[in-house]
Amino acid sequence: xxxxxxxxxxxxxxxxxxxxxxxxxxxxxxxxxxxxxxxxxxxxxxxxxxxxxxxxxxxxxxxxxxxxxxxxxxxxxxxxxxxxxxxxxxxxxxxxxxxxxxxxxxxxxxxxxxxxxxxxxxxxxxxxxxxx
Amino acid sequence: xxxxxxxxxxxxxxxxxxxxxxxxxxxxxxxxxxxxxxxxxxxxxxxxxxxxxxxxxxxxxxxxxxxxxxxxxxxxxxxxxxxxxxxxxxxxxxxxxxxxxxxxxxxxxxxxxxxxxxxxxxxxxxxxxxxxxxxxxxxxxxxxxxxxxxxxxxxxxxxxxxxxxxxxxxxxxxxxxxxxxxxxxxxxxxxxxxxxxxxxxxxxxxxxxxxxxxxxxxxxxxxxxxxxxxxxxxxxxxxxxxxxxxxxxxxxxxxxxxxxxxxxxxxxxxxxxxxxxxxxxxxxxxxxxxxxxxxxxxxxxxxxxxxxxxxxxxxxxxxxxxxxxxxxxxxxxxxxxxxxxxxxxxxxxxxxxxxxxxxxxxxxxxxxxxxxxxxxxxxxxxxxxxxxxxxxxxxxxxxxxxxxxxxxxxxxxxxxxxxxxxxxxxxxxxxxxxxxxxxxxxxxxxxxxxxxxxxxxxxxxxxxxxxxxxxxxxxxxxxxxxxxxxxxxxxxxxxxxxxxxxxxxxxxxxxxxxxxxxxxxxxxxxxxxxxxxxxxxxxxxxxxxxxxxxxxxxxxxxxxxxxxxxxxxxxxxxxxxxxxxxxxxxxxxxxxxxxxxxxxxxxxxxxxxxxxxxxxxxxx
Numbered sequence: 199x200x201x202x203x204x205x206x207x208x209x210x211x212x213x214x215x216x217x218x219x220x221x222x223x224x225x226x227x228x229x230x231x232x233x234x235x236x237x238x239x240x241x242x243x244x245x246x247x248x249x250x251x252x253x254x255x256x257x258x259x260x261x262x263x264x265x266x267x268x269x270x271x272x273x274x275x276x277x278x279x280x281x282x283x284x285x286x287x288x289x290x291x292x293x294x295x296x297x298x299x300x301x302x303x304x305x306x307x308x309x310x311x312x313x314x315x316x317x318x319x320x321x322x323x324x325x326x327x328x329x330x
Numbered sequence: 331x332x333x334x335x336x337x338x339x340x341x342x343x344x345x346x347x348x349x350x351x352x353x354x355x356x357x358x359x360x361x362x363x364x365x366x367x368x369x370x371x372x373x374x375x376x377x378x379x380x381x382x383x384x385x386x387x388x389x390x391x392x393x394x395x396x397x398x399x400x401x402x403x404x405x406x407x408x409x410x411x412x413x414x415x416x417x418x419x420x421x422x423x424x425x426x427x428x429x430x431x432x433x434x435x436x437x438x439x440x441x442x443x444x445x446x447x448x449x450x451x452x453x454x455x456x457x458x459x460x461x462x463x464x465x466x467x468x469x470x471x472x473x474x475x476x477x478x479x480x481x482x483x484x485x486x487x488x489x490x491x492x493x494x495x496x497x498x499x500x501x502x503x504x505x506x507x508x509x510x511x512x513x514x515x516x517x518x519x520x521x522x523x524x525x526x527x528x529x530x531x532x533x534x535x536x537x538x539x540x541x542x543x544x545x546x547x548x549x550x551x552x553x554x555x556x557x558x559x560x561x562x563x564x565x566x567x568x569x570x571x572x573x574x575x576x577x578x579x580x581x582x583x584x585x586x587x588x589x590x591x592x593x594x595x596x597x598x599x600x601x602x603x604x605x606x607x608x609x610x611x612x613x614x615x616x617x618x619x620x621x622x623x624x625x626x627x628x629x630x631x632x633x634x635x636x637x638x639x640x641x642x643x644x645x646x647x648x649x650x651x652x653x654x655x656x657x658x659x660x661x662x663x664x665x666x667x668x669x670x671x672x673x674x675x676x677x678x679x680x681x682x683x684x685x686x687x688x689x690x691x692x693x694x695x696x697x698x699x700x701x702x703x704x705x706x707x708x709x710x711x712x713x714x715x716x717x718x719x720x721x722x723x724x725x726x727x728x729x730x731x732x733x734x735x736x737x738x739x740x741x742x743x744x745x746x747x748x749x750x751x752x753x754x755x756x757x758x759x760x761x762x763x764x765x766x767x768x769x770x771x772x773x774x775x776x777x778x779x780x781x782x783x784x785x786x787x788x789x790x791x792x793x794x795x796x797x798x799x800x801x802x803x804x805x806x807x808x809x810x811x812x813x814x815x816x817x818x819x820x821x822x823x824x825x826x827x828x829x830x831x832x833x834x835x836x837x838x839x840x841x842x843x844x845x846x847x848x849x850x851x852x853x854x855x856x857x858x859x860x861x862x863x864x865x866x867x868x869x870x871x872x873x874x875x876x877x878x879x880x881x882x883x884x885x886x887x888x889x890x891x892x893x894x895x896x897x898x899x900x901x902x903x904x905x906x907x908x909x910x911x912x913x914x915x916x917x918x919x920x921x922x923x924x925x926x927x928x929x930x931x932x933x934x935x936x937x938x939x940x941x942x943x944x945x946x947x948x949x950x
Contacts (some may be wrong), residue, residue: 223470224648239460243471246456251476256407318466318714321721322921 390693688733753795
C-alpha cells in the first residue's frame, strides 16, 4: 500500500467513523459523514423547495464550514500518519491499515459511541444508525 | 322563560360580575349539578396531538379524538411504537378531567397534512420524505423555514387546502367529545396554539369558530392575531368569542410583558385595555416550567425556587450556548407589577390577567400531570425508536405540568368560558388542590368558621380575578385551601402553608411582600428521597381572613394566594430511583441518567396552587 493510498484510506476512515463535535441545530458528536449527509439534504431541499430563508442558509453554511474544517483537519492528520508510516514496508503498512480499519469499524458498528440528539432513532448511536 | 334563563338571571343577580355577560351560545339543558355558588372544574387547555409539527416529529400519533378519550378516562397508547404500530407504552389518568382543549400549533397544518396523507400532492416530495424518515431533522428545517414551501404549490394552493383538514378534525373531535347531556361530564373547547413572539393558545367559546386557525406565519404579532380573531370571530361569526392565553413567559426572552417593542411606540391605554380584554389569563405552569417567578430574579421569595427552567429562551433548549439566566421580566409576578405601573402611567392595566396551569403535552395526553410515571413532554427521547431508550425521558428541567381550574356554575362551555373571561380561575402544579379567595371591605373576620364562606364572599366581596372598586380602610382577604382528596389508592398530600403575595406601587417602584396567612402547626414534613415515601404533617384545610396591614388607599395593589403542599419527590427522582441510579455509586449512573445527580435540580418539590389575583385601584 502506497503512502498516498494510506493517506486517503485513513482520511476516509476518519470521515466515516471519527466521533467529532459539530453544531447543527444542536451539538452532536458524530462522524463527519453524518454532517455531510445533513448538509446534502439541506442543499437538496433548497433546490426542491426553493430557498428557505436565512435559517436554512445558516444551517447550510454551518454544515459546509464545519464539514470543510473537519475534512481538512482529517486530511492533515491522515497525511501526517501516512508520512510517518512511510518508513515501514508496504505490506506491513497494508496490514496495519487494514487492522486499524477493522478495529475502528468493529467498535463503531457495535458500540454507541456517537452522541446524536438530532437523530430520529437513537440519542447515542452506532455507525449503522448515524444516517437516521 | 326557560329554567336555564331563570337560573342564569338569579345567579347574575347574586354574583357581582366583573366582565360583560354574553347571551348563551348554545341551547342545552342545565347541568344536573348546577351550583349558583360555583364549583371548581379541573382541566387542561394546552394539548398537542399528531397535528402539531413538533409532536408528530417526536413520534406522537394521538388524534384529537383520542386525546379527549384519555381526558375522559380511557387508556391511550403512546410512543415508542413497535414495527407493526403497537404502542409500547400505555397511559391513563387516575381521575378524568372535567374539560380539555386540543390546541395544536396552527403553523404548518397544511404542510404536515400534505406529508402525512398519502393522496395529497407533495406526499412523495423530498421534504415529505425527510419529514417521515428523519423527523427530527424535519422539525428543525420546517420550523426554521421563513419562506413558503415548494410543496405548497403556486399561491400556497395545496397548503391552504390541506390546512383545513386538521382544523376540521379538531372541531369535529371537540364536538363529538362534548357532553351536552344533563350529566355534563366533560366539556371541550375548540382551540389552537399561535406560535409567534410569545406563544399563545386561542380558546373559542363555542362551536362557532373561524373557518381557519390564523397562524403566526400570516399574523406574526399578537396585535395582528387579535385583529384577525376580532374580525373573523367576534365580528363575522354569530356566537363566536375567544380568549387568548399566553404561556411560557419564562422562555419568551422578555417579550411577554414588554410594554414597548424595540421598533415600536410605548403601549397606549387603548392598547392596554385591548390586551387585557383579549388576554384575561396567563398559563403560569406547564411542562416547560413555572412562569410565576424565578428565585433570585427580582424577588427574595424562597418558594420561587420551583420548577424554574434555567434559561430564558425556548431556542436555548437546543442551542445551549445561547443560554442566559432569566430576568424578572420573564415572569408573571413581574408582569402583574408592570401592569400596576402602567395603570398609574396611562390609567389602564394591560396585564390584568388570571392564572391557569396546563400540561402542554406533546403526547396528546391531557391532564397527565402526576409526578409519578410522568411519560415526558414529547417523544420518549427520540421519535422513531422501537423500544424505550435507557435514559431520562425528558430534559431534567421539564416537569409534569399543571392543571387549569375554573370556578363555574356548571360544566358547560358557556359557564367555563365565562369563568375564563372574569378570571375566576387558578392554576395547580398537578394536584387537585381546591383554592378559593375573596376580597372585600366588609367581609366577616370569622368567615373561615362559617359554612357560608362562598355565599358571603360573593355577596360582600369579589372572587379571585375581580377588582376592588371602592375604597375603605384596608381590604380583608378571605382565602381557603383544601388538600387534593386524591383517590382511594393514592390519597392526596396535606397542605403546609397558605400565602398571600401582594404587589403594590410605592414612589414609582413595584414592591412585593409574601405573607404566610395560614400554616400547618407542624411544618416538619419530609420525604425519603431513596424510596419517595412522604412523611406528611400538614393540614387537610387551611383558611384565613387577612387584613392588609400596610394598605395604602392611594397605591394600586394586587393580591394573589398560593397554597403549598407538603413535600414530595420530584418526577426525576422517581424516575432515577426506578432506574436504580444511586449518585453515591458512580457505576449505577449510566449514560443518559447523569442528570439524576445534577445538584442544580431538586430531588423534592412542593406542589402548589396559585389563585388568580384580585386588584385594587385607587378611585377605580
